[in-house]
Amino acid sequence: MKESEKAERKAREKEVRKKFRPIEQLKEEFEKLNMKIETDYEIMVKLISKFNSSASMLDEKVAALYDLEYYVHQVTRMPQ
Structure with missing residues (x-):
């Protein structure tokens, strides 16, 4: 992979991480609400x-x- 492609990919991953939470965090939050994912x-x-x-x-x-x-x-x- 070229360096520019790697940088673009990291930037996209960073954007996605800002928009979405990890499944483990969601599971914990739903457990607090007595819901299981x-x-x-x-x-x-x-x-x-x-x-x-x-x-x-x-x-x-x-x-x-x-x-x-x-x-x-x-x-x-x-x-x-």
Whole structure:
């Protein structure tokens, strides 16, 4: 990378950091409000666990599959 490109990239990163807060900080703030933020990945892991659980009823497994399908499509559409 050229030095000018590196400088531009750092400037853009600095602007983004001014506009947005880190996810860890947001999680802490929502915890104070008794709200929990989960990433798509965390939700997908829970849905897979629910589907694989022998304690889950058939309707719960079907619902987990539908929800999982939604999240898989969300993740695959994310820009790289």
